Amino acid sequence: MNPKTDSQRMDKIVSLCKRRGFIFQSSEIYGGLNGAWDYGPIGVELKRNLKNYWWRVIVHEREDVVGMDGAILTHPEVLKASGHVEGFSDPMIDCRVCKARLRADQIINNKGEKQCPVCGGKDLTEPRAFNLMFKTRVGPVDPRSSGTAIFPVSPQGATGPAGPSQPTHPSTMTAGTPIMPASGPVVSADDETAIAYLRPETAQSIFVQFKNMLDVSRKKLPFGIAQIGKAFRNEINPRNFIFRSREFEQMELEYFCRAEEGMQWLDYWKEERLKFYENIGIPRAKLHARKVPDEERAFYSKGTYDIEYDFPFGRQELEGVAYRTDYDLSQHQKASGKSLEYFDEETKQRFVPHVVEPSAGVDRTVLALICEAYSEDEAPDEKGKMETRVVLRFHPRVAPIKCAVFPLLKNKELLVAKAKEIVDLLRPHMFVFYDEAGAIGRRYRRQDEIGTPFCVTVDFETLGEKNPALRQTVTLRDRDSMQQERVAISELVNILTSRVR
Numbered sequence: 001m002n003p004k005t006d007s008q009r010m011d012k013i014v015s016l017c018k019r020r021g022f023i024f025q026s027s028e029i030y031g032g033l034n035g036a037w038d039y040g041p042i043g044v045e046l047k048r049n050l051k052n053y054w055w056r057v058i059v060h061e062r063e064d065v066v067g068m069d070g071a072i073l074t075h076p077e078v079l080k081a082s083g084h085v086e087g088f089s090d091p092m093i094d095c096r097v098c099k100a101r102l103r104a105d106q107i108i109n110n111k112g113e114k115q116c117p118v119c120g121g122k123d124l125t126e127p128r129a130f131n132l133m134f135k136t137r138v139g140p141v142d143p144r145s146s147g148t149a150i151f152p153v154s155p156q157g158a159t160g161p162a163g164p165s166q167p168t169h170p171s172t173m174t175a176g177t178p179i180m181p182a183s184g185p186v187v188s189a190d191d192e193t194a195i196a197y198l199r200p201e202t203a204q205s206i207f208v209q210f211k212n213m214l215d216v217s218r219k220k221l222p223f224g225i226a227q228i229g230k231a232f233r234n235e236i237n238p239r240n241f242i243f244r245s246r247e248f249e250q251m252e253l254e255y256f257c258r259a260e261e262g263m264q265w266l267d268y269w270k271e272e273r274l275k276f277y278e279n280i281g282i283p284r285a286k287l288h289a290r291k292v293p294d295e296e297r298a299f300y301s302k303g304t305y306d307i308e309y310d311f312p313f314g315r316q317e318l319e320g321v322a323y324r325t326d327y328d329l330s331q332h333q334k335a336s337g338k339s340l341e342y343f344d345e346e347t348k349q350r351f352v353p354h355v356v357e358p359s360a361g362v363d364r365t366v367l368a369l370i371c372e373a374y375s376e377d378e379a380p381d382e383k384g385k386m387e388t389r390v391v392l393r394f395h396p397r398v399a400p401i402k403c404a405v406f407p408l409l410k411n412k413e414l415l416v417a418k419a420k421e422i423v424d425l426l427r428p429h430m431f432v433f434y435d436e437a438g439a440i441g442r443r444y445r446r447q448d449e450i451g452t453p454f455c456v457t458v459d460f461e462t463l464g465e466k467n468p469a470l471r472q473t474v475t476l477r478d479r480d481s482m483q484q485e486r487v488a489i490s491e492l493v494n495i496l497t498s499r500v501r
């Protein structure tokens with residue numbers, strides 16, 4: 001691999017992403033917010049298509065998985081029980097020379113001597129644990145007053161932080177009972193009971209809602225609970241564009257099973273997830289299922305695979321598939337005092353289920369899709385001269401725009417009217433884009449650059465002016481081969497829906 005070429009490729013991708021409306025730096029006009037990104041009109045479609053496809057294959061096409069959507073603000077007791085408050089940290093080192101804050105694994109080891117990767121300085125602090133969670137305060141906070149707790153007392157009165165003026169038990173609360181009265185007392189800024197966290201993973205709300213989800217879905221083991229949503233980590237060094245951010249999205253499945261089946265389900269889900277990536281256009285040759293060695297694995301995991309992809313900046317993790325045993329449910333059962341057991345009707349046994357967790361990053365997969373799709377080839381310009389064509393070869397099922405529709409000329413009323421009719425015909429079935437500006441070759445190039453797999457052009461043949469047999473037909477152009485076929489307008493919906501699903 002030539003690192004120079006690859007960093008050039010990455011630069012081109014980042015610049016294309018901004019220029020064509022995939023991804024912008026967040027708060028850009030104020031200098032940017034490090035580790036946060038905004039998706040533009042094309043990027044948001046790509047991201048949505050990815051999430052929708054994941055939801056389709058993980059939830060809709062299976063009998064054994066249900067979905068949920070949990071809150072981002074998380075009760076501190078949840079994250080204490082899960083181990084995040086105590087242990088969700090990266091070792092951080094400061095360079096005393098250039099003041100850079102670094103993750104310990106970024107420090108250069110130069111023949112046994114530690115060096116700052118930014119300035120080469122050797123005056124470094126000892127590593128110290130830096131907790132990656134974003135802490136916030138819930139309710140109005142007044143730094144001058146002492147206030148009132150915002151969390152209701154837990155039924156046992158023991159585990160949760162107490163609040164004297166709050167409803168104390170769910171059974172005493174009615175639908176209208178406010179947790180925090182609108183005109184209630186303010187919370188003092190140093191009041192620990194006002195703390196909540198932005199969730200560092202979506203998984204914990206699944207574990208915490210296990211009992212409710214089991215009761216309402218009436219599923220039998222093995223079954224899964226799926227969730228897509230934001231997660232937040234105060235990464236020491238966000239980097240590689242959207243690869244490592246402070247705000248990102250996850251697609252997580254917690255698949256509950258019996259202890260004796262855990263290892264089998266781990267292998268099953270590793271294979272399913274590899275297939276998923278292949279089905280969105282990432283070739284198997286660029287995917288790697290790395291078996292995480294014992295010494296790297298979380299202490300509660302009996303087996304973990306990292307699914308990695310060959311990014312232009314190196315081989316990096318897209319998703320973790322982990323057999324987490326019964327650790328999470330057991331921890332929450334202990335800390336909350338609520339049973340999270342499963343009752344097996346057949347054997348009349350009660351037990352805490354084990355779980356296998358495929359946990360994927362939305363943004364990392366978006367980046368992998370763009371990196372994989374990016375290519376340059378040669379195509380003729382209007383005068384037939386060959387020029388470089390930038391094309392994103394997205395799989396049609398994730399492509400942001402499925403089909404662009406053009407009238408050959410914008411000043412011919414009949415062509416324009418027919419093209420708009422076709423847009424109306426296709427719109428209920430897929431996201432389409434109408435464009436009449438510029439030469440037809442330019443319009444094709446603009447669509448190639450954002451990965452639109454099909455373009456439909458309405459020309460004089462469509463109107464039947466030269467050959468009545470071609471009336472009501474259009475050209476359908478394929479992005480990758482640039483070949484055009486003549487198809488009947490009445491066939492378009494069928495042809496295109498079968499190719500983009």
Ligand code: GAP
Pocket residue numbers: 200201202203233235242243244245246247248249250252317318319320357359360361362363364
């Ligand atoms: N519930 C398990 C869990 O969160 P993880 O390996 O920490 O496991 C799962 O995260 C996935 O979330 C990763 O494989 C990655 O795709 C994504 N992810 C984690 N941290 C990220 C970050 N800072 N920026 C973007 N994506 C991230």
